[in-house]
């Protein structure tokens with residue numbers, strides 16, 4: 001499997017604070033969880049991979065491209081899912097919001113509508129297609145955010161605490177969709193250790209550095225043992 005994310009001695013400074021320090025890792029598994037305490041740098045890592053935050057030092061490649069310099073080439077291949085779906089809803093109705101995600105592909109209308117319909121069906125949202133998006137429940141909104149991400153058929157999905165505001169049932173549904181093998185690579189920042197365990201690999205961040213990485217269950221076990229001390 002090719003390397004989705006390659007970081008070598010990556011550092012990120014935000015203001016006076018060095019938030020990521022000397023991070024070196026390769027992400028090549030299909031699904032990778034990023035775990036660690038509050039403030040350990042997980043979201044910053046997700047954002048620098050997604051090209052939203054610049055690096056201060058070191059090397060970063062996403063599918064061999066530099067997220068800072070090659071943002072335009074990476075944009076169609078990468079989808080970002082955040083914990084607060086309200087921040088990701090733009091259009092008035094559910095179907096329009098999903099269609100917006102593929103507007104830049106300039107598809108013929110019939111083809112676009114078919115793509116949107118298939119995506120809505122996959123996420124169980126077809127009966128809500130014409131509903132105002134902001135009227136959906138929190139769980140439905142997060143499914144809508146996922147639908148908008150996956151309708152683009154991204155190679156890499158970066159999800160930052162996608163289950164944070166969901167009940168156990170919706171968290172499970174969202175995790176099932178993220179982990180389903182649809183040909184994408186998943187990097188998921190999460191405090192949901194059940195979700196982290198279901199990933200192939202995990203990376204534990206501590207104080208802006210990589211503290212451990214390996215098979216997800218092993219890394220989560222080590223983190224839980226450390227938490228118990």
Ligand SMILES: Nc1ncnc2c1ncn2[C@@H]1O[C@H](COP(=O)(O)OP(=O)(O)OP(=O)(O)O)[C@@H](O)[C@H]1O
Pocket residue numbers: 014015016017019036037038039040041042043044045
């Ligand atoms: N724009 C910024 N300016 C200054 N400091 C920042 C900025 N963004 C993040 N930080 C700091 O960087 C550190 C890491 O933040 P980050 O959000 O990456 O952590 P996290 O591991 O995702 O935390 P959480 O689990 O609480 O979401 C924190 O100390 C945070 O205060």
